[in-house]
Amino acid sequence: MDTRLHPTALASDLDAQGPLGELHAALRAVLLPLARLAVAQGLPYAQAEALLKLAFLEAGREAHGGHAQRAVSRISAATGLSRREVTRLLQRPEGDPPPRRSPATELFTRWLSDPALRTPEGRPMALPRQGPAPSFESLAQAVTRDVHPRSLLEELCRLGLAELDAAGETVHLLRETYVPQGDLVRMLGFLGANVGDHFSAAVANVLTDGKRHFEQALFADELSGESLEQVRRLVTEQWQALLTALVPAITRLIEEDRAAGRAQDQRLRIGLYTYTDAMPAASGSNPPSPPSDQEN
Structure with a gap:
């Protein structure tokens, strides 16, 4: 069975009217930026297609409750994926767990937003590196006990968000927004x-x-x-x-x-x-x- 898309059929589908046409337009608007990102980062279409299949599989599983291991036929009918493909994808190992939030960026957000850490003019205070609150050490410990305050300070400095003064006693914020330019990950x-x-x-x-x-x-x-x-x-x-x-x-x-x-x-x-x-x-x-x- 030939499953390739023929140009005339594709044009007819994309020219659909009514709600289906609006859905096509919405998907094109969403998919174009994703395609730009994939092309810019060298991700070939085949790999993007594989990710799209996994997304369809997950949506099909959600629609039929839980993992729906016994719902191959229903997932196939809902997504258009063949039963063989659904079975193959369901047998894949589970992916890695989602990454945890960065303690450094959480500390940065706390520092910016805590009224007790702002000057009368509304700017973030410079903080003593150590000691009782308000200090960088106490702020770091309020965010996490799993990472040493020194490590969090080094990470903030690496990201260009903070710096330690020449005496090594006071920490200053350098920015009030976090856009990690140059850090692709x-x-x-x-x-x-x-x-x-x-x-x-x-x-x-x-x-x-x-x-x-x-x-x-x-x-x-x-x-x-x-x-x-x-x-x-x-x-x-x-x-x-x-x-x-x-x-x-x-x-x-x-x-x-x-x-x-x-x-x-x-x-x-x-x-x-x-x-x-x-x-x-x-x-x-x-x-x-x-x-x-x-x-x-």
Whole structure:
């Protein structure tokens, strides 16, 4: 049986109308950046296809409950994968467990967001390297007892987030955002975690009542490059305010759950992003469009 895609059939599928056409358009918008990443990193199509098969398998298993080891036929019907392929994939060893959060980045976030560690002007305080709170040592021990404060300090310095003064007594933060430029492993880790959760939230909203996860966006066009620089500064300020308000509140909730003996089996990710690009065509003499909300 010939399973290759014929150009005419492919064109017909991609030109579908109605909800199916909208689904195709949404998938193209999502898959193109992924394809760019794969091409840029030298990942061939065959390996990307293998990952897509595993994703379809997992989605099929979820749709039929648990691992669904006896549901080969149902998974095959739901995904379009052959029964033989489903069986082969189900027999694969389980993958590696997801990586744990970095204690260094958690310490960095705590330092930025804890009101007790900020100056009257609202900037992060320089901290004594050792001693009682407030100090770098006490902050590090509040984050984890599994990693020595010295090791966490060395990691923050390696990442360009902090530095130790010449006397070796005081630690200073160098930045107020963490974008690990030049560290491909961490950047890919952030991409998978942040975009994966954002996409999961959007899909869950589409497949349910649209209210399960908070997910909204603001869209505007006809801006100049100079205006975008001002917007970037505004967004950075708003993110810092949000971080300062949320981290202590969430930390308190975690402690209250622990004290009350509640099952602590839920996770949370809150994000904010901006994306800028050239408009697809000249705007001509049309008046500027006001910003508009977009949501699922």
